[in-house]
Amino acid sequence: MPSKTRITIKDVAREAGCGVATASRVLNNSGPASADVRKRVEKAARSLGFSFSATGRALQSKRSMTIGCLVPSLANPVFAEAVQGAQEVLLGSGYQLLISSSNYDGAIDNEAIATLLSNDVDGLIVTMTAPEKSRELKQARERNIPVSLMFHDPLDGFCSAYVDNFEAAREIARQFAALGHRRTGFLALRFATSDRSRNRYAGFLAECRARGLPDPALIEISEAEAKTPEKLADILREHSGLTAVFASNDFLAIAVQKAARLSGWRVPEDLSVAGFDGIEIGRMLDIPLATIETRPAAMGRQAAETLLCALQGGPFEQRPALPFQFRAGATLAAPRPESPTAAGIAPQPPSVPSLKYALKQG
Amino acid sequence: MPSKTRITIKDVAREAGCGVATASRVLNNSGPASADVRKRVEKAARSLGFSFSATGRALQSKRSMTIGCLVPSLANPVFAEAVQGAQEVLLGSGYQLLISSSNYDGAIDNEAIATLLSNDVDGLIVTMTAPEKSRELKQARERNIPVSLMFHDPLDGFCSAYVDNFEAAREIARQFAALGHRRTGFLALRFATSDRSRNRYAGFLAECRARGLPDPALIEISEAEAKTPEKLADILREHSGLTAVFASNDFLAIAVQKAARLSGWRVPEDLSVAGFDGIEIGRMLDIPLATIETRPAAMGRQAAETLLCALQGGPFEQRPALPFQFRAGATLAAPRPESPTAAGIAPQPPSVPSLKYALKQG
């Protein structure tokens, strides 16, 4: 077998009959060269099929043209879309995305960052369990490597592309309250490891208290339970008396509807349900899902843009939180009047299924 | 600002009072070293916070410990899950994933591969528009870089982790036929650029013909149409007389149901619908979606495993196609008896909503 080894700039220079310095200048358009040698070098490069070794370049220029990206999991469409957004921004920039995922494991988070750092990434885009106490993330800053967070509230010296989970959750509480719900619950997945989940609960709780309503029940569930409607139904039955449930993401909200159906409850007549994230499919459902609409791709784009700006010598500055929007669905209605706590409050018709909405471009 | 520059093995050697060769041997456990110097080097490395530069290593060892991965888009959960699967396999292996996406653009596909190659990747995992005619992919082979395809039927010298779309689509045709459907349609997204979509149609068509049924209508739609149920409804109305539609993926199948509802049709009484992929959410729906269940994550895992095996000196061999399984839902029923073509065929009850199923581990 011919087993061609890599073709280097030396090969090109030899073929063109010039020095490597000249070949480099020609191929990079980075210095003077006669028309003659220029032609020879270009021809040689083409005929040999030469392409630069990013490694050689990185070593000499101290810039790897690589950006590290860490997310909990690409199996979660929210993160996958964010990465896709970042990828799109980076596409024409010359930067490559080195990706890692931790499967929601805090220890792996930090390991992954260390690995990315030792891969000489020029910047980092990160969503992780506990950025505020990550030694590795601090190391990145000490090395003057810009770090863009995604989905997290802004932190110390890092920028973040995020949506205000606290405020968004308050909006859900408002919607529930406006319909007359008093006994509500928050269904939390990965509460311990997700600051998003915690912020959503905090906002939900704060607004309920501000309105003099009882504290919402905090119902933590495992991933296994989240994807098994039967188990979910059992859990919901343990929390009888709830008239509205706020699920910490849309997928969970859809599972809750399935669980409700298994228990013989109707949504929204017997139970109102709201989600979070605003995945596309929620609008396609028979009973469109009420939810907070966010733009994960826009977060990825913003994180990448901020980073790119810093890498190109511009300022590295925090931008305002990305907008969210309440999407009315058909999963919300007033609680049944026979519920004693809701007595006296006039029931309202459920939201119209397909409401027009628009989000500012992210 | 202190602006610490990178700490190299030279710094460690100086701090430990030994040569770099010795420091390297200690830190890699790759050669003899006295207990004394070993201790000094390790202490120095720790106190300086040393970590290897992957770039320096790559340059010298000619192995970048990096695997390039190209998919059409991470916004499609099928691909995102596949990448996640690959990532999981690679996690402990020391290999990093360098990722690219082309947004279904064949030109970008090839550019992206060229870029990955110039990043000295040790292997490639690829899903693209036209692998069979990609010059860049051939280049990879000439450089002896192993290439694992995903989702594509096996090709020339490349291995592929795939599911047999042709056979799977035949299964859908069988299910339709068994219920008595004659006038069927295939709803195709990105037919021109997706061999998966084409293979599915081919299998569907072949089985219909084998049974003496009329050719299914091939209905190509745009992405904009796919995510706008109103437009989809218009399109479906143009193809009146169809009693069953096979959508080329689950998301589309769900959109079809929405569209049918908009037209006042009921699923499955007025229209049977089947999807493809087997996304989790399909099972949570009010009317669970009949579909072909595949395991994208398993494809990613297999692609990565095959590659890893080759990179570690083992054989690089094609494995059999990954299993698929028909998932019965509630979106399938016999056509209405008033349909003249279906007269005389006994209508069957719709499939049970929640059928137990199991897939062999991928």
Next chain:
DNA sequence: GGTCAAAGTGGAAACGTTTCCATCATCAGA
């Protein structure tokens, strides 16, 4: 005490690039 093998050690080359610097030719202006 002398010989030899083994273990310990560090200098230097190599990987592919870019860039600094020195050299050389050319040419305009005096």
Next chain:
DNA sequence: TCTGATGATGGAAACGTTTCCACTTTGACC
């Protein structure tokens, strides 16, 4: 014709590793 400037060119160093090789030290055995 000479001077100085300008443009073209290539040698060599540097980036951070690993590994080859040569050298020194140690210790065992006769």
